[in-house]
Amino acid sequence: MTYCVGLRLRDGLVFMADTRTNAGIDNISVFQKLHTWAIEGERVVTVMTSGNLATTQAVISLLDERMKAPSERSPGLLEAPSMFQVARMVGETLREVIAENKAGGQEAQNRFNATLIVGGQIRGSQPRLFMVYPEGNFVEAGDDTPFFQIGETKYGRPIIVRAYRPDMSFEEAARLLLVSFDSTIKANLSVGPPIDLQVYEKDSFHVGVVRRFEANDPLLAEISKSWGEALSLALESLPLPALSDEVLEAG
Template identity: 60%
Template sequence: MTYCVGLRLNRGLVFMSDTRTNAGVDNFSTTKKMFSWDVPGDRAITIMTAGNLATTQALISILEERSKVLSDRAPAILELPTMFEVARLVGATLKEVIQGGGVNGQSATSAFKASVIVGGQIKGGEPTLFLVYPEGNFIEVTEDAPFFQIGETKYGKPILVRAYDPDMSFEEAIKLLMVSFDSTIKANLSVGLPLDMQIYESNSFALDTQPRVTAENPYYQSISTGWSDALRNALEHLPNYTR
């Protein structure tokens, strides 16, 4: 399992992903789940993956190869004119990988399923996010649904729903995501540190990759401890039930 979030702000986009993969309770490892491509002055694209590791690695490998070999029959991710077309390519490639992996083809409901968040900006368009499903179809972020989550989403969603504000600064958004991830990590062993973070400022066409956050990171520790204390204090100040 994993946990990834893509968040759209008025200022741009924020991405965060954990790095834990597991094949049982006694077999955990660290694997990158955030991947980026950019052409300065033209585009910046980020993809985060969740699901079967073989499937997601194959997806990224194919996209990487098609971005390098321009003679390939499939369009290159760095050549497509819009983010919508990028999402379509990612969806089609994901479906291709899932259906082509077995003797009789895998199904999207099988153990080989995966989901993807695609975000970024291409010159001439606005920064945006897409959620790509195993079947290859996708949806785009809206004002009513300003963020996407994939993987183990339920534990980290309440704070996002309650505290998100499109006018947030990038620093405030990272704080919000840290709380969301800390809540998830404490509730589910299949999500864990380190965390990868990336910021995209609108019309910059450049990705700002932040240092990887480990368990020893003082800011993460302060968020984790401070949020726990704040929750306990809030509970104490709520009125007790009366019979």
């Protein structure tokens, strides 16, 4: 399983992805799911992947090959005129890989679906963030939907929905996402560290902070411990429901 989040802020974009993949509890591996390409001073493009590992690796490999040897039929992401066209190229590549796998007659044995988050900025336009579906179509983040999640999304979503602010600093956003990841890891063993973080500052056209949090990272341990304690204190501060016989009979 996977958990990845792309967050749209006033000052830029924040990406976070776990690295755990598994084919059963006794077959767990680490694979990078956050990939970035850039032309310094001109564009930065980031793709995060969730789904069938063979599919996502094929998509990333094809995108990488086409950037190294672009053609009129298969232009590379580093030649796209806009982030919309980048998302379109990624969607077309994903659809192509899935169609090829299904054509191989293995559809009944395995599902080759994948979902991707694509974000970045090209000079002359604003930072943009997209979620690309297995069919190749995509949607864009906006003021009403300022973040996207892929993979195991349900456990980490509530804290983002409640605490997100568009004017958060990058440090505050990273902390928020680490709490979201901690909640997911606690609830689902198929998601786990190392956790990759990347920050993109608006109009910098430069890959910003890149950091990997290993399982033994002191900050991860402190956030997990402090968040658990804070939740317990908040729960204890809430009013108790009245459950006496008199109240129940009156109800």
